[in-house]
Amino acid sequence: MFVASDKSEFRVRELVLGIEGLALLRNAIGTDEAFLERRLAEIRKYANGPAEDLPGGGASVGELDAGAGYAAWSGIYDSLPSSYLEVEEPIVHRLFEEGPAGTALDAACGTGRTTAALAARGYRTIGVDQSPDMLEHARRKVPDGEFHEGRLEKLPVDDASVDLAVSTLALTHMPDLTDAVAELARVVRPGGRVIVSDLHPFVVTLQGQCLFVAGDEELAFVRNHVHLAGDYLRAFTAAGLSVRACYEPLFNGRLAPGGYEEHISEAARAAWNDIPIVIVWEAVKPAVGAAG
Numbered sequence: 001m002f003v004a005s006d007k008s009e010f011r012v013r014e015l016v017l018g019i020e021g022l023a024l025l026r027n028a029i030g031t032d033e034a035f036l037e038r039r040l041a042e043i044r045k046y047a048n049g050p051a052e053d054l055p056g057g058g059a060s061v062g063e064l065d066a067g068a069g070y071a072a073w074s075g076i077y078d079s080l081p082s083s084y085l086e087v088e089e090p091i092v093h094r095l096f097e098e099g100p101a102g103t104a105l106d107a108a109c110g111t112g113r114t115t116a117a118l119a120a121r122g123y124r125t126i127g128v129d130q131s132p133d134m135l136e137h138a139r140r141k142v143p144d145g146e147f148h149e150g151r152l153e154k155l156p157v158d159d160a161s162v163d164l165a166v167s168t169l170a171l172t173h174m175p176d177l178t179d180a181v182a183e184l185a186r187v188v189r190p191g192g193r194v195i196v197s198d199l200h201p202f203v204v205t206l207q208g209q210c211l212f213v214a215g216d217e218e219l220a221f222v223r224n225h226v227h228l229a230g231d232y233l234r235a236f237t238a239a240g241l242s243v244r245a246c247y248e249p250l251f252n253g254r255l256a257p258g259g260y261e262e263h264i265s266e267a268a269r270a271a272w273n274d275i276p277i278v279i280v281w282e283a284v285k286p287a288v289g290a291a292g
Helices: 012-026 033-048 066-073 083-097 113-120 132-141 178-187 201-206 229-238 265-272
Strands: 009-011 060-064 103-107 124-129 146-149 162-168 188-199 211-215 218-222 242-247 278-284
Touching: 009 012, 012 033, 012 265, 033 265, 083 113, 083 162, 083 188, 083 278, 103 113, 103 178, 113 124, 113 132, 113 162, 124 132, 132 146, 162 178, 178 188, 178 229, 188 201, 229 242, 229 278
Parallel strands: 060 218, 103 124, 103 162, 124 146, 162 188
Antiparallel strands: 009 060, 188 278, 211 218, 242 278
């Protein structure tokens, strides 16, 4: 295994049974009996059957820290369809288009997915990420961008130097939001905006982690933390930001290709149907001399 002994592990069996159970719980009332019987049959099968009946033979799933995880993920991150990206990007891109195209920071920029969207809309872009492997992809994607290695909680960017600070689908990896949100607020000029997208707390509470193939077809995860809406609001307020809008797009039916959920697609879609999977915040740093 590639996972250090002090990290957490679990097995695909538990994930499959969890999704089946969630589908059963959410649809126990008002659903046809045939659906419920299929759920119970699959629960019995995967709880009592041989490991070869499970995706990947029921292989164990190990935890990687954010640096190692995104280094392993970097080569395939842009090639995989994702329900999270598909519901997040239309909202985030529309917010980009609502403001003047000045200087924008993409904090935890990863492979440059969001940096490229900003550049395409006329922004001068700065990308920061802790993963050198991710930054290599971002530099190729946005050759005119400015990129730096750094962390969300200590951004290598000057005070009040950007018009827009963005962080997409990254804060979930932090145990606490306070320092990262404070850093986003610090680098934005008065009157500028902060846009944050993240995994919805419903998803992290119910599912916990997002799995990916880390090497030699072994599954891994980078830990996600639950941040409730109140946690975001307290972090924005502490940083001196005013929330302008919040969006909660719903699951669109897309399951991760090749993953354990595709193996139990009926249960997985029933489990996630009509659940918000991403949360998007738009906040403003008050202009100098602004009232209130």
